Amino acid sequence: MSETATEREVMEYDVIIVGAGPAGLSCAIRLKQLQPDLMVAVIEKSAEIGAHILSGAVIEPAPLDELLPGWRDNPPPICVAVEKDEFSYLTSTGKRKLLTPPQQNNHGNFIVSLGALCQWLAPQAEDLGVDIFPGYAAAGIHFTADGSVGGVIIGDMGVSKAGEHKDTYMQGIEIHAPLTILAEGCRGHLSKQLIKKFSLDANSDPQTYAIGLKELWRVKPENCQPGKVQHSIGWPLDKNTYGGSFIYHLDKDRLAVGFVCALDYEDPEFKPFEAFQQFKNHPSIKPLLEGGEILSAGSRALIEGGEQSLPKLEMPGALLIGDAAGLMNVPKIKGTHQAIKSGMLAASHVVKNRDGKGFNAALRDSDIMAELHKVRNIRPGFNKGLWRGLITAVIETVTAGKLPRTLKNHADWSAMKKLSEYEASDRHWGTRELPPRDRLASVYFAATEHDEDQPVHLQILEPDICVSRCVEEYDNPCTRFCPANVYEMVEDMGNEIVGEGGGEGGEMQKRLQINSANCVHCKTCDIKDPYQIINWVTPEGGSGPNYQNL
Amino acid sequence: MKILVGIKRVVDYNVRIRVKSDGSGIDTDGVKMSINPFDEIALEEALRIREAGNAEEVIVVSLGGNECQQQLRTGLAMGADRAIQIDTDEPLQPLAIAGAFLKIVEKEQPGLVILGKQAIDGDNSQTGQMLAALWDRPQATFASELVLNGETATVTREVDAGLETIEVDLPAVITVDLRLNVPRFVKLPDIMKAKRKPLDVIALSDLGVTTDNQLKTNSYAPPPVRQKGIMVEDAAQLVAELKTRGLV
Numbered sequence: 001m002s003e004t005a006t007e008r009e010v011m012e013y014d015v016i017i018v019g020a021g022p023a024g025l026s027c028a029i030r031l032k033q034l035q036p037d038l039m040v041a042v043i044e045k046s047a048e049i050g051a052h053i054l055s056g057a058v059i060e061p062a063p064l065d066e067l068l069p070g071w072r073d074n075p076p077p078i079c080v081a082v083e084k085d086e087f088s089y090l091t092s093t094g095k096r097k098l099l100t101p102p103q104q105n106n107h108g109n110f111i112v113s114l115g116a117l118c119q120w121l122a123p124q125a126e127d128l129g130v131d132i133f134p135g136y137a138a139a140g141i142h143f144t145a146d147g148s149v150g151g152v153i154i155g156d157m158g159v160s161k162a163g164e165h166k167d168t169y170m171q172g173i174e175i176h177a178p179l180t181i182l183a184e185g186c187r188g189h190l191s192k193q194l195i196k197k198f199s200l201d202a203n204s205d206p207q208t209y210a211i212g213l214k215e216l217w218r219v220k221p222e223n224c225q226p227g228k229v230q231h232s233i234g235w236p237l238d239k240n241t242y243g244g245s246f247i248y249h250l251d252k253d254r255l256a257v258g259f260v261c262a263l264d265y266e267d268p269e270f271k272p273f274e275a276f277q278q279f280k281n282h283p284s285i286k287p288l289l290e291g292g293e294i295l296s297a298g299s300r301a302l303i304e305g306g307e308q309s310l311p312k313l314e315m316p317g318a319l320l321i322g323d324a325a326g327l328m329n330v331p332k333i334k335g336t337h338q339a340i341k342s343g344m345l346a347a348s349h350v351v352k353n354r355d356g357k358g359f360n361a362a363l364r365d366s367d368i369m370a371e372l373h374k375v376r377n378i379r380p381g382f383n384k385g386l387w388r389g390l391i392t393a394v395i396e397t398v399t400a401g402k403l404p405r406t407l408k409n410h411a412d413w414s415a416m417k418k419l420s421e422y423e424a425s426d427r428h429w430g431t432r433e434l435p436p437r438d439r440l441a442s443v444y445f446a447a448t449e450h451d452e453d454q455p456v457h458l459q460i461l462e463p464d465i466c467v468s469r470c471v472e473e474y475d476n477p478c479t480r481f482c483p484a485n486v487y488e489m490v491e492d493m494g495n496e497i498v499g500e501g502g503g504e505g506g507e508m509q510k511r512l513q514i515n516s517a518n519c520v521h522c523k524t525c526d527i528k529d530p531y532q533i534i535n536w537v538t539p540e541g542g543s544g545p546n547y548q549n550l
Numbered sequence: 551m552k553i554l555v556g557i558k559r560v561v562d563y564n565v566r567i568r569v570k571s572d573g574s575g576i577d578t579d580g581v582k583m584s585i586n587p588f589d590e591i592a593l594e595e596a597l598r599i600r601e602a603g604n605a606e607e608v609i610v611v612s613l614g615g616n617e618c619q620q621q622l623r624t625g626l627a628m629g630a631d632r633a634i635q636i637d638t639d640e641p642l643q644p645l646a647i648a649g650a651f652l653k654i655v656e657k658e659q660p661g662l663v664i665l666g667k668q669a670i671d672g673d674n675s676q677t678g679q680m681l682a683a684l685w686d687r688p689q690a691t692f693a694s695e696l697v698l699n700g701e702t703a704t705v706t707r708e709v710d711a712g713l714e715t716i717e718v719d720l721p722a723v724i725t726v727d728l729r730l731n732v733p734r735f736v737k738l739p740d741i742m743k744a745k746r747k748p749l750d751v752i753a754l755s756d757l758g759v760t761t762d763n764q765l766k767t768n769s770y771a772p773p774p775v776r777q778k779g780i781m782v783e784d785a786a787q788l789v790a791e792l793k794t795r796g797l798v
């Protein structure tokens with residue numbers, strides 16, 4: 001943003017919420033239910049509500065019952081009651097059914113598209129008088145004179161790649177409010193800045209994450225059993241990598257197929273996208289999908305640190321809720337109910353106290369936290385491998401988390417081993433036939449769109465490292481962990497990409513090429529880069545994936 | 551002078567179009583909908599004309615159910631002064647749409663009607679031409695440049711052979727092409743202002759327009775899927791493979 005910018009236009013609200021996901025929209029709805037005269041705005045970077053939302057998703061309905069009594073008579077467009085749970089362990093060729101863990105008993109829960117659910121929540125918030133602004137990205141924080149958060153700065157639009165104003169240039173406005181609620185979801189870029197600025201994580205473990213990849217398929221009618229929920233662990237991951245798959249059977253012959261892989265994996269050559277594709281080609285899964293077609297696809301990071309990694313949730317002028325805070329229950333593989341509950345709790349706290357002060361204590365005192373406390377040791381238990389993790393999970397489940405111990409979380413980026421230190425294990429991955437062929441073919445189903453002539457929103461803080469140390473030490477893992485093929489190492493002379501035979505007279509150099517227009521806003525690079533030199537910032541509002549029913 | 555601009559709600563250009571499995575139409579379930587991009591260019595041009603002091607009012611018109619109010623509100627947020635929704639749930643064809651526009655034209659008496667050259671869903675490119683004929687006024691289609699000179703307009707048209715410049719008497723119907731302008735971004739406070747701008751709803755049935763369709767659609771089908779290719783080792787194998795397929 002240019003220094004000479006003229007004074008920005010300002011809009012004032014009582015509460016500004018960043019992010020129209022389940023947490024932000026529930027918070028907005030609750031605020032207006034409790035105090036209809038409150039001026040509430042929700043800012044959302046996606047062009048349409050729900051277009052950047054990607055989740056499984058099986059949800060617990062209790063918080064929705066509380067927020068919108070009667071919602072079951074007017075359910076979201078995709079909402080199938082769970083009929084049957086299945087949990088299995090996969091080897092490269094076989095499948096063994098296991099007892100479903102109690103946390104994954106989904107009786108009474110619903111399979112939804114979280115994107116469609118948000119699209120369904122938004123007009124209900126608008127009917128209550130909430131102003132929702134999709135297509136506008138909160139690019140920066142507005143600080144008041146005393147250093148507290150005083151609102152957000154909307155990103156400028158119509159800025160060229162070189163940072164110059166195009167004909168369509170439009171300066172972003174500032175939205176001021178006594179209270180800003182950050183509901184950006186996992187690894188929100190403003191939340192990240194504020195956690196650092198106010199040292200909100202001073203007393204918590206490092207945060208830990210996973211990457212989730214998902215495809216929505218339309219399959220042959222005989223392969224879809226609406227209400228069936230399938231999960232698996234094991235292959236195609238090795239025993240030191242935490243993760244697993246999901247297949248949720250929706251209505252209209254649709255299957256939500258996905259794979260989640262913890263980002264504390266050690267292998268610098270590991271490819272999460274390929275793991276997902278391998279899973280789909282497992283002999284027990286492939287027949288389900290054969291003859292079908294992909295409707296939509298994408299990826300999103302998940303926040304898995306739980307209680308130990310939960311930062312302080314309040315700072316002067318602002319609160320963190322939902323996955324921006326990190327409230328997901330990992331053993332349940334669910335965060336939506338926690339997001340909705342935290343949004344509602346923030347709303348009632350704010351209305352009661354006329355202020356966000358004390359929200360951190362209120363949330364830690366609530367059943368949201370009690371739920372996280374009970375399962376706090378299960379995810380870190382898997383840091384010692386699959387089998388010891390399962391044993392820890394059994395112990396912690398039987399004792400309901402009452403043992404006087406809390407296992408530690410570690411930072412994902414520091415878990416990656418150098419090439420020289422990692423001994424590759426054979427994962428028995430084979431050739432595969434189902435689409436998509438590769439990551440570019442997959443991005444096509446995300447319908448992601450960025451104006452190419454805008455500043456690159458993936459900032460490399462020390463680009464020299466990419467072509468020197470990283471090549472040697474890790475072989476540029478960004479070219480593999482990114483599910484959208486954003487990062488590519490190319491050889492050229494200067495800026496021109498040189499084709500075969502074009503290298504005459506000059507020195508060929510390796511260079512990191514960032515195809516930022518492919519980005520699906522999953523945030524994996526910001527998390528997993530071993531040098532922590534990739535900084536994800538928001539591109540022009542309205543850019544990014546256009547997910548349908550993910 | 552008033553300018554009338556047509557706005558159509560269409561499936562967004564970024565969305566991958568999918569045909570319903572029974573072939574009865576396009577799947578729009580959960581699909582992002584937007585203003586037809588050519589209509590956005592038409593509106594941008596109208597706003598620039600008004601901002602240059604050559605028009606007093608810009609009116610956006612759309613035919614459709616209440617869902618098309620979303621696109622009309624976007625038009626108002628871009629800067630249109632008021633909006634008219636011709637309320638109908640019927641899927642209409644260009645002649646009926648042109649007939650409905652004519653009724654609005656007769657009532658509003660605009661000096662200029664600016665439309666997109668076509669909508670990206672039906673790709674008909676007929677409504678503007680039909681409206682000009684029904685209205686018995688000049689038309690200038692596929693405009694890439696538009697200059698107003700009082701009683702006339704000079705329009706540069708994108709035609710197969712290159713560019714063609716014509717002059718038309720006003721009032722006239724102008725349909726616009728991609729290169730005419732780049733539409734503006736909507737300013738966030740203008741979204742709030744747009745909520746207070748007038749949006750009139752007129753039932754299509756009250757306009758007295760025949761809505762009989764001239765065309766019947768039998769079925770929709772996606773284009774055939776590209777067959778999987780093979781990698782050849784050298785030119786000789788390429789020739790051999792082409793020969794076995796009878797292609798050379």
